[in-house]
Amino acid sequence: MRFKKAETQFEYFSLMQIRATVFMCEQNVDPLLEIDDEDKTCDQFVVYDNDEIIGTCRVLKHESDWHIGRVAVLKEHRKKHCGSFMLSEVEKIARESGVKKLELGAQVAAMPFYENNGYRGYGDIYLDADIDHMMMEKRL
Template sequence: MKLKIVENQKELEDAFIVRKTVFVGEQNVPAEEEIDQHEEESTHFVLYQGESLIGAGRFRLVDGYGKVERICVLKEARKTGAGKKIMVGIEDFAFKQGIHKLKLNAQTQAIPFYAGLGYEIVSEEFLDAGIPHKTMMKYI
């Protein structure tokens, strides 16, 4: 598996393909909510297995902390370490930028995954795009 920081339009389109497949196609998130006003200010990541696109995520700076967002892996690549590969890559990127506090809004079904990576719940449950979430945080 190879994680890349998006450097061109094709890679950005690849990130959007994975996000739309997972969030819009599988989880019924409205398409107009999935691609949002934060795309241009974000650093995007794509994950490939050989030539095949399998995952994506994005990162942005918000009020001095790193916000990890839109982490997704195609169904056929889940349980292979792909999600962890994306998260570790984003954390390494943040650390190299001097950012040591990370936050994310985890779907409640994904909380065990993020907890296994050292994230701790810091909020009550809330709905985002009709899906239950909790905010989680980690210091790196």
């Protein structure tokens, strides 16, 4: 697997296709909620398996902490550690940049995945796109 910042039209198109497949088709998220203004200002990343883009995430950078979002992996590539690989690669970049904390809004059903990657939940469960979420963080 290879992780990189999206730079080409092909990579942006592919990551939006993955997000549409995972969030809009599989989870019935409204497209008006899935694609937002933060897509214009965040860093978008993709994961390649050979020449195929199979996963994506985005990072909103704040001074000493970053927010990871829109973590998505194509169904046929799940359970192959692609998501953990993405988180690990974001952590490497964050550490090199002096970031002290990573945070994300996890779907409650996905919390065990994030816990296995060192994140801990905090606060109350909240609805985002009609799906239960909880904030999670990892100190670096």
